[in-house]
Amino acid sequence: MSARAYPDAVDVVIVGSGPTGAAYARILSEEAPNATIAMFEVGPTVSDPPGAHVKNIEDPARRSAAQHASQGPSAAAETVSNPGAVKSGRRLARAGTFLLEDGYQQPGEDGLPVAAMSSNVGGMAAHWTAACPRPGGSERVPFVPDLDELLDEAERLLGVTTHAFDGSPFGDLVRERLAKAVDEGRVDETRVQRMPLAVHRREDGRLVWSGSDVVLGETTRANENFSLHDESLVTRVLLEDGRAVGVDVRDVRSGATHTVRARFVVVAGDALRTPQLLWASGIRPEALGRYLNDQAQIVFAVRLRDVPPLAADVPADGALAEYSGVSWVPFTDDVPFHGQVMQLDASPVPLALDDPVQPGSIVGLGLFCAKDLRREDRVAFDDVERDAYGMPAIRLHYRLTEADHAVMERAREEIVRMGAAIGDPLDSHPFTMPLGASLHYQGTTRMGRSDDGESVCDADSQVWAAGGLFVAGNGVIPTATACNPTLTSVALAIRGAWKVAAELAYG
Structure with missing residues (x-):
């Protein structure tokens, strides 16, 4: 199979097509419409429009096929939707997701036996319950002064309502x-x-559940400077003089590799694979992978x-x-x-x-x-063993x-x-x-007030150790939360996107 054409250079590379990556694309399309944006997703497109929630697929057979295609290296595995799965004691993932084959539990630890991920355009937003509660009390990030404004924007992008079931x-x-x-x-x-x-x-009255397609919106889809590349694995973020300057990407279909230069790189994967990519890129701040927490x-x-x-x-x-x-x-x-x-x-x-x-x-x-946060709870990586995608194998300590x-x-x-x-x-x-069943893993690329070894990025989600590199997703949330984290992570992504848009405007 011949290699696809990837751009040689863009203004912004976005790694991951979940709701936070989509938020960057949307805000940049609105605030910096002349900026060129390339989004890379390791999984396939499973819905129309790309990134739509699979629950919106009315035909059961097509919906099931979309879920199986999202299960990455475990596309044929059994899932929790089968009768008896929840209480059977077996390690089974929810439909549309896949488990770690190993490394999910270390000797003498609790681990996260059913920690799961998805690989598809739209990420986990193609499979979620769409619950978007606001954080309260100690769940809120205390050093983000405009958090309520950001949450308002996140609700706009996600299409949040309290009247769906009136x-x-x-x-x-x-x-x-x-x-x-x-x-x-x-x-x-x-x-x-x-x-x-x-x-x-x-x-016609039928419910339509938001996925990344809603976050992207018509503004992004109509943006001629935006491109989405599925089945494309970013294997490395490139650095020069301490600044991100692009990525290496592998075409999953053909195996061909390509370098894409960029002024800014946004890594918007889940809380396990975002730190994995940073680690594989040699970006290894002291806090990387630390403070892993589940609900x-x-x-x-x-x-x-x-x-x-x-x-x-x-x-x-x-x-x-x-x-x-x-x-x-x-x-x-x-x-x-x-x-x-x-x-x-x-x-x-x-x-x-x-x-x-x-x-x-x-x-x-x-x-x-809410978890009792511990620095020792972390996702670590094996430089010798590799996962199904050829990336450093994930090892969870929890x-x-x-x-x-x-x-x-x-x-x-x-x-x-x-x-x-x-x-x-x-x-x-x-x-x-x-443990791991919530799919709400957080903290592994957490933001902080200062570069004190306890955080990976600043309040704008820019990585302390690499200028021009931003992280997004639930892993950025630094607090112990009990509420569903997507609204909060999208809100924090919006702040980062505003920062990138402002820097693009100033050249």
Whole structure:
């Protein structure tokens, strides 16, 4: 197969096509429309338009094919959508993602057994639940003064709304019952409320879930100076005199390699592969890969009681039956977990596997716990062993502390209390998901106030050790969060994109 034509030089290279990489492309298309931008994605295009959420694919066979194509080196592997997978104890990924073959757990450590990634245009935003809560309390980045403005912009790019399920007949009932159980002593912004979701409705009423396609928007797609190259692996960021000047990229289809020069490079992969690329490029600041954190996840399923039967038919094609919607119990510093209560068929993980599921009456509760941050929790890389893409093999070091176990135990007690407030449990005991199941890994390229060895980049996401090199994604978030991190990571990416646009304007 002949090699494809890559540009020899552009103003900005973006590595990764997930929502943060897409945010850079969108902001630059708006603020610096004359800048040339090349985006590289290791995985294939699996949806139309590129980067769209696979849930929007109405045909089940085509949707399944898109998920399998996103599973990179594990395209034929079983996934968690199979019956019995969640509680079977087997290491299975969610549909559309793939696991680390090894290196996920070191001797004597807890590890992240089901840490997963996806390889496709749109990244994990082609498979996510689209929940976009704002961080609160200690989740917020204290040294980013314009965080609320950035979050507003992130909501614009992602198309966030709290009204997607206004018509759900049981949504208000669920929130009313939850509020009686948890709202006492909370301020307005931390009380039970509708979950902000990146979703909109078509004219025919069908829900359309946001992916990177929404973030890119028509502005980027119409930008003649923007190009997207799928199945293209960036293997190295090039440095000259301490500054990023381009990348080496390998055409996955042909194996041919090419150098693309650039004034700025943005590495917008996930929290495992962004530090991997920096490491492979010889960019190895002391904090690289450190402060890896996940959100331990506790789940519980209940059947709503005292609800009238509904006449509406339950879809048989995997589409969402809009009965209970998605509700949010915000994180607080006093209650250090974040809650999602959703229609069971809205969840990517089946929670009630041995019970006949009636979408009108079964809801799943999930509590995500903030991690006790430790420098020792990290992603490390093997300079000898290689992964399926030929990059340095990933090795995860991860432990739960006594404080983590205490928060998780408290979450188990709380989720049972919350579940009893709204319905009858399907199982008397909550289930603790295997570590890594949240897919919310953070901290490995964290931003900081100063170059003190505890952070990789500054508040604009520019890497301390390399001028012109920016990092993006959940790994940039420096705080311990319990809420879904995508809105925050997109907000921080917008700040970086503004910085790049300003520097481009000044030449």
